[in-house]
Amino acid sequence: MVTTATREKLIESNPFVDVATHLFLEDIADKQGASGLNNYLMSLATNLAKSMPEEEYDTWDELLEALKSGNSILTAFEDVFMPTKNCVVTRRSPFERGWQEYIKRVGSFSRIHEEVAAYYNSNVKPTSINSLHIIHQTFRAVAADRISVGGKRVKYAQIATVWTDGARKIVPDEWLPVLLQKAGISRTELNMLLRNNSDVWLLYTE
Amino acid sequence: MLDVALVSLIQDMSEKAGVDGTIQYWQRVGENLARRIGKEAYMGWPSFNVALREGRTGFSIEGDVIPLTDLAITDVDGDVVGYIYALKQCVFVPTILRVRYSVGELPRADRAVAEEYNNSIHDIAVCNFCVIHEKFREETAKNITIAGQQLESLLLATRGFTGETKISDRNLRKLMINPEHVRALLRNYECVYAVMMKGAKLKEGA
Numbered sequence: 001m002v003t004t005a006t007r008e009k010l011i012e013s014n015p016f017v018d019v020a021t022h023l024f025l026e027d028i029a030d031k032q033g034a035s036g037l038n039n040y041l042m043s044l045a046t047n048l049a050k051s052m053p054e055e056e057y058d059t060w061d062e063l064l065e066a067l068k069s070g071n072s073i074l075t076a077f078e079d080v081f082m083p084t085k086n087c088v089v090t091r092r093s094p095f096e097r098g099w100q101e102y103i104k105r106v107g108s109f110s111r112i113h114e115e116v117a118a119y120y121n122s123n124v125k126p127t128s129i130n131s132l133h134i135i136h137q138t139f140r141a142v143a144a145d146r147i148s149v150g151g152k153r154v155k156y157a158q159i160a161t162v163w164t165d166g167a168r169k170i171v172p173d174e175w176l177p178v179l180l181q182k183a184g185i186s187r188t189e190l191n192m193l194l195r196n197n198s199d200v201w202l203l204y205t206e
Numbered sequence: 207m208l209d210v211a212l213v214s215l216i217q218d219m220s221e222k223a224g225v226d227g228t229i230q231y232w233q234r235v236g237e238n239l240a241r242r243i244g245k246e247a248y249m250g251w252p253s254f255n256v257a258l259r260e261g262r263t264g265f266s267i268e269g270d271v272i273p274l275t276d277l278a279i280t281d282v283d284g285d286v287v288g289y290i291y292a293l294k295q296c297v298f299v300p301t302i303l304r305v306r307y308s309v310g311e312l313p314r315a316d317r318a319v320a321e322e323y324n325n326s327i328h329d330i331a332v333c334n335f336c337v338i339h340e341k342f343r344e345e346t347a348k349n350i351t352i353a354g355q356q357l358e359s360l361l362l363a364t365r366g367f368t369g370e371t372k373i374s375d376r377n378l379r380k381l382m383i384n385p386e387h388v389r390a391l392l393r394n395y396e397c398v399y400a401v402m403m404k405g406a407k408l409k410e411g412a
Contacts, residue, residue, distance in 0.1 A: 014304075016267050016297045017209035020239040020338065027238060047218060048211040051309050076308040077207035094207040105267055106242050135211065 018098025019105060022113070025131060029112040034119040037112070041134040042124075049073070049142035057149045060085060063203075073143045074156075074203075083193070084184035087159075090199035095132040096164050121169075127158040129169045136199075144203060152205040159183060159200045160190060168194060209301040210308055216334060217313035225322040228315065229337050236341030240264065246350045251286055254352050258291070264346040265401075268297045268339075272395070279381060281406045288402025290362070292395035298335040299396070302367050330374045332366030339397070347401055358404040363388045365396045382408060 029037040052073040057063045064082060066072035077094045093099075102109060113131040120134045121127070128134050137158050144156035159179050160170040170190075171179060180187060183202045193200050220228045243264040248254040255273040257263045265271050272292050279288035305312055312333075319334035331337060340361045347359035360377040371392050373385050381400055391398050 014209040014297065014301045016239075016269075017212060017301060017338075019267060020235045020342070021208050021212060023238045023242050024235050027234075044211050044215060048207075048214040048309075051214040051313075053310065073308070077210070077304075098208060101267065105264075132208075135208065139207070139211075 015098050015101035018095065019102045022098070022102055022110075022131075023106070026110050026112055029116065034112070034116045035123075037116045037131065038119050038123070038134060041116070041131055042138045045135045045138035046142050049139050049146065052076070052143065052146070054146045055148070057147070060149055060205075063147065063149050063154070067203075073146065074140060078199075083189070086202055086204050087183035087185050088199075088201050088203055089193050089197050090201070091197050093132070093136070093164065093198040095136070096198075099132070099164060125158070126172055127161060127169055129161055129163045129167050133161055133163075133169075140201065149205055155204050155206060157182075157202045157204075159202055160194055162194050162198050164198075170194075209298075210304050213301065213305050213313065213316075214309060216319065217315045220313075220315035220318060225315065225318050226326070228319050228334070229323055229327070232319075232334065232337040233341045236338040237345050239267075240342050240345030240349060243267070243346065244349060247354075248350070248352045250353055251289065254350070255289065264349060265291070265343065268293060270294065274391070277387075279400060279402050279406075280409050282409050284409065287406035287408070288357075288400055290391070290398060290400050292391060292399075293397040294395055296335075296364070296367075296396040297339065298333065299367060301335070302333070324372075328361070328374065328376065330361050330364055330372045332364045332370050332372055336361075336364055343399060347404075352403065355403045357401055360400045360402070361397075362400055363392055363398040365392045380408075 025037060028040055055072060057066065063072065064085065067075045067080060067082065067088065070076065078090045079092065080088050080090050082088055099109065116131045117128040117133060127137060140156050144154045147154040157179055158171065160168065162168050170176065179202055180190060182204055190200060216228060219231060246263060248257065254263070255275060258265060258271050258273050272294065274290045274292055277290035278286045281287045302312065316334045320331040320336065323331045323337050328340065330340065343359040343361065347357040350357045360380065361374060362377050363371065363373045365371045373388055377400070378385055378388065388398055
């Protein structure tokens with residue numbers, strides 16, 4: 001069992017590496033464009049999730065307990081709470097500190113981080129605001145696929161994202177009713193959650 | 207999270223591009239970060255040391271850097287041309303802990319990269335991250351002037367997560383510092399380096 005102090009350290013980012021990585025990603029984009037960067041980010045996140053151990057739970061409640069305590073790979077890097085059995089809310093983006101350090105030390109976040117998100121939104125799924133969401137959401141999808149509950153694979157879907165600067169991205173209107181129904185929350189409850197949290201997402205089995 | 211994702215790539219990268227390819231990659235990351243942080247100029251060593259203590263220099267992205275102002279480096283005329291600086295905790299220790307508690311262990315390539323770097327470039331690395339770190343400091347120093355003179359950074363000693371220590375014979379010889387002075391510093395610090403004016407003629411037997 002991971003202690004609270006260790007858990008805080010786990011969630012905290014390493015601003016030195018984060019800033020260095022953002023700059024390196026910008027260089028990749030210079031050479032390979034938004035599509036090349038998008039592929040790199042997705043493979044980075046996939047690689048990370050696949051390097052972590054698979055998980056199996058007998059019941060959904062066991063999974064919820066592991067998510068809350070940070071013992072599941074899905075919440076290894078983020079602090080979450082669950083307003084319903086299927087809806088997961090991330091309080092703070094694990095990339096926030098690195099981003100803040102970047103704008104403090106280097107300057108405004110390069111436009112390429114939004115451009116690659118636009119590429120991802122039109123070619124993969126329309127749920128990201130910047131490059132960091134590509135990593136995060138790809139990681140969650142691959143990590144969820146490594147978890148089974150009662151023998152069934154866990155599925156993940158992003159519902160909404162809010163970045164540190166206040167920018168918001170909610171899934172398209174035609175997707176929203178289905179996802180909200182699965183998550184067990186209303187549109188109003190979603191907006192309430194988005195006031196002071198960074199991500200609202202969904203876990204379920206088929 | 208981004209740091210752990212990068213660590214998960216090291217094994218894959220080392221298998222595809224070779225251990226020397228990973229070293230080049232880390233060096234480019236360190237170089238890029240320093241280049242983007244930009245140039246700085248100071249009137250004299252006191253203003254530089256105050257800026258360092260207050261977290262205003264390029265080096266400050268590493269966290270709390272401690273200027274050991276009792277350990278001045280003097281030139282042939284007895285003028286101060288530099289100081290020794292130290293980090294209480296290696297910037298990468300939190301990342302190593304995060305890898306430990308999320309993935310399970312550092313990839314084997316971590317050791318292999320450090321050993322190759324020690325054999326081929328500079329015998330100072332206690333883990334693969336020392337590669338990025340040394341390059342970052344060398345390049346950051348080039349971007350700073352004190353009284354119009356460019357600086358250089360020399361990595362002197364490191365202490366790794368498992369207690370392994372490395373002391374740079376090459377750089378200690380250059381500064382004419384007794385290794386025992388630096389060994390004593392490693393009891394309280396994990397990374398010790400010198401920042402001095404480039405091309406300074408040092409007093410023999412200092």
